[in-house]
Amino acid sequence: MSVASGGPLKVLVLVKHVPDAQFDRHLAGADHSIDRSESILSELDEYAIESALQLIEARGGAKAGHTVTALTMGPERAAAAVKKALQMGATDGVHVCDPALAGSDAAATSLALATAINHLGGFDVVLAGMASTDGETSIVPAQLAERLGLPQLTMASALELGDDGVLTGRRDSDTTSTTLQATLPAVVSVTDQGEEPRYPNFKGIMGAKKKKTVTLALSDLGLDAAHVGVAGSWTHVEDAQARPPRTAGTVITDEGDAGVQLVDFLADKKLL
């Protein structure tokens, strides 16, 4: 039963485990994937969790039977992203984990996520962050909507769900603000312009352990390994090189003609 017909609101929130931006990032291994040894829940996904929690809290929260399911796809330690979501208040977790998924690009990632979402079934809203803080393509939510055949409200903030089951959000650009609407179910990606995500409290931290998390492998999803991972990816990283260290810039000392020198410098670089 969906929320529009009076059932509980079922929200799915996508959370990605990413390298901590505090540390230097580097690429490792034959497929040039990012070294993930110091990883955390993508900070932008915390906004998605906050939005998800607010959607259910506006209707009485988990106590009233509404749910927020946190879903991640990633290696074993990516379970930490689900755990953080559960500590913040998500009601249950799903971890799609299979060695064959390693090296997935956006298309393969969205395929695995869409298959998992269909497998679990029954969600009213699928919420994602505006971009992961590592891959940063922002394309996964759009691909997911396409694969699920659902409307997409991307780069939204200030979500509101009416009693009629219509979800409204706002998309801000530098000069305009657009109001977006969709009937549920829908896929939404939220920006960092909404309310600051909450910090988990100790009750949440202790309670997270008691919440249910299921781990799904490709075989559970009926997914063929050839369609995901490096094998199933549409794009391939052929080579990667560390950026050369920055060289010293040009210093212009003002001896009365710094303005002219500056313009000459920019013109020389074809920047004017």
Add this chain to the structure above:
Amino acid sequence: MPNLELEDDYQDLSDTVRDFADTVVAPVSAKHDEEHSFPYEVVSQMAEMGLFGLPFPEEHGGMGGDYFALALALEQLGRVDQSVAITLEAGVSLGAMPIHRFGTDAQKEEWLPMLASGKALAGFGLTEPEAGSDAGGTKTTARLEDGNWVVNGNKEFITNSGTDITKLVTVTAVTGTSERADGSVKKEISTILVPTGTAGFTAEKAYNKVGWNASDTHPLTLRNVTVPEANLLGTRGRGYANFLSILDEGRIAIAALATGAAQGCVDESVRYAKERSAFGQNIGKFQAISFKIARMQARAHTARLAYYGAASKMLAGKPFKTEAAIAKMVAGEAAMDNARDATQVFGGYGFMNEFRVSRHYRDSKILEVGEGTTEVQLMLIARELGL
């Protein structure tokens, strides 16, 4: 072998508070320190995180954690801002804890949910102009009149007693005297709950302190303050014993805060020593500096072990008075010593108020004094040794 690795829940709490301290507290610390302003916006976010309810049961609005959880949070806050940390420490361990430990059901129901939520603060008024280390010198009196306590006296240096959200101060007062066998007079000291709105209660002008500038500290005047007889906290005449046990616990909390301060000095010094250069190299390459910082790290580590040890005894229900006194003393001295060394590492910048290490330098002194001076801790340790 003892296991000193933190269990997951504790580690996650510590990491969460660390993140909060770095992203929410640190950016406004220098401003509140300079302006001597109470960080209401920070305190309200700490309240939302449930920090004020950490060691209290859920049925009273708490988080269902324990005293060690509180200590871990204090360490992380003390690392970046001692004023914010002491606001939490005093609010929980001096303000709300006496009610949790000694209150009647009615008192708990009235006060704990409000205090555990962090929406209101309570202070604890023990120290007086002429009674500090020697609390037996208490001169404030409370006499029973027509079913009410009438309280008169003065309190000194009371934390959290005059903020906009302070709702209660628990005061110690002499409620009677008796004669000892040798003819000397024995004071009967009790604790009384005084809501701050009560007529005759005044939080006087805040002090101009050396440090802890963003923490709220006032002298209190109580003139014929009249509260119901039911506001007696704990058994009449047990006030002295009760606050001594509250102070024992509080020392673990202060030790944790001080450990954070000591660690904060290390972290800042390491960063600076890698960045600042003199005579053609980073100052961290001079052994005089690296050894200084290594010694600071050893002090912070020792302080942490001392408070973990005291807390584990306390949580196991074993006597912990001496361990708490040791932890309080060792950690307080570690903070002060590390602050002195850290400001040395920073050179002239260490003498500029806006730097975190100089704030620790001003803030750490009180850690050797508040909630029992170093001399008082030594008295307790020596007494345990039979001296």
